[in-house]
Amino acid sequence: MSEETQTPALPTARVATRPGVSRVAETRRRIYQRHLLLFLAVGAGLLAADLYTSPDLQWAYYPLAPWFLVFVMHTIGLKSRGFTIGEMLIPPRERAVEEVYTVPLDYELVRARQLRDGVASAAAAVRDQDASLADRAVSAADDLVAAVESLVSSARSEKYRSEDRAEKWVPEARAGLEALNELHQGLLSVEVLEEPLATVRVEPVNERARLLRELA
DSSP: OTTTTTOOOOOOOOOOOOOOOOHHHHHHHHHHHHHHHHHHHHHHHHHHHHHHSSSOOOOHHHHHHHHHHHHHHHHHHHTTTTTOHHHHHOOOSOOOOOOOOOOOTTTHHHHHHHHHHHHHHHHHHHTTTTTHHHHHHHHHHHHHOOOOOHHHHHHHHHOOEEEEEEEHHHHHHHHHHHHHHHHHHHHHHHHHOHHHEEEEOOHHHHHHHHHHHHHO
16 A cells, blocks of 8 residues: 555556356357257258259268368367357357456556545545535546446447557546546645645546546
């Protein structure tokens, strides 16, 4: 923790997320099962047609042989991703849970929530001196946290997981955290060091929250 602010430092390790059944994984299973059904249906039709037009198989294996190789490759691909034969063949009975994964902004989101809690605590301590300032400080902190949460949600909702865009947002988010940290320190200075209320600056946090909302 920082001795001045008594708040945890910026996390240096990736934030753990809950495990879940990936929608992407469920989609892969369903595509494989459709592939299997189509292969069996078309294969049976081609074999029946071949046997109907000739006493034994003459041509059906020409289209079926390469398709079978493709199907084997599809099966090996799913096996390499950790699917069991049962998972590949049995349709999922439960609704897929959306996968939760980390994005670069997770660090900033954790830090923003920590600072918001610190601002709320420090603002409560100075409320007797200036209730309006305390309310504005808490509101600005809430707005900044909501803006970072919006960026994280936007990064997680991308159809394809690309962290490039989220990486570009990190400096802007950190600038917002710096403003929020300065607000926290200002409130602590008023509470602990009895600095004048004029040292508390709320406007930079409001401005940073506005800029982050525009990014999302």
